[in-house]
Amino acid sequence: MLITGFEPFGGETVNPSWEAVVRLPDTVGSYRLCKQCIPTVFGRAAEAVLTAAESLTPDVILCIGQAGGRAAITPEVVAINRQDATIPDNAGNMPQDTAVIAKEREAYFSTIPARRITEAIQSKGIPSQLSYSAGVFVCNDLLYRLLHYYHGTETQVGFLHVPYLPEQAGTSIPNLPIDTIVKALTVAIEAL
Secondary structure, three states: OEEEEEOOOOOOOOOHHHHHHHHOOOEEOOEEOEEEEEOOOOOHHHHHHHHHHHHHOOOEEEEEEEOOOOOOEEEEOEEEOOEOOOOOOOOOOOOOOEOOOOOOOOEEEOOOOHHHHHHHHHHOOOOEOOEOOOOOOHHHHHHHHHHHHHOOOOOEEEEEEEOEOHHHHOOOOOEOOHHHHHHHHHHHHHOO
């Protein structure tokens, strides 16, 4: 399995997606995890994942991203063919109202069992809910490109958003401790 997290972006010094991924054990259930930190840059995130996947030929590609403001672990159900940034990515790109891939289908559904993952995480007392919007920033861009590339293949592709860490959020914004996020990701992988 190839599992990815993002570098910090938007002025943050940490990204809980990568902080959690790097803390996962090397093996979860029957999966050997290959962990990769990817750039928070439109297009380049997917290029990095696809380059790593060429040599690994993973059965599953699971990408993890930060969703500040969310209070739960949210497996994404769908990626849409739209980029509409409200802040620049880490290369200064700020596409607005454009296609991820011109003249391609409007959306792809995730190929991981998102509902089963959500229920498994909930069963451990960790907040989790399905999400039907991966946004229109780099996370959605990555998921759309990967689902497009692997469409019709046996490779499962999915994406989970995680909340801020307490040190990012202060007292008024939803957050989860890193240990809770790591536990949720472990449960998610076991549920595959």
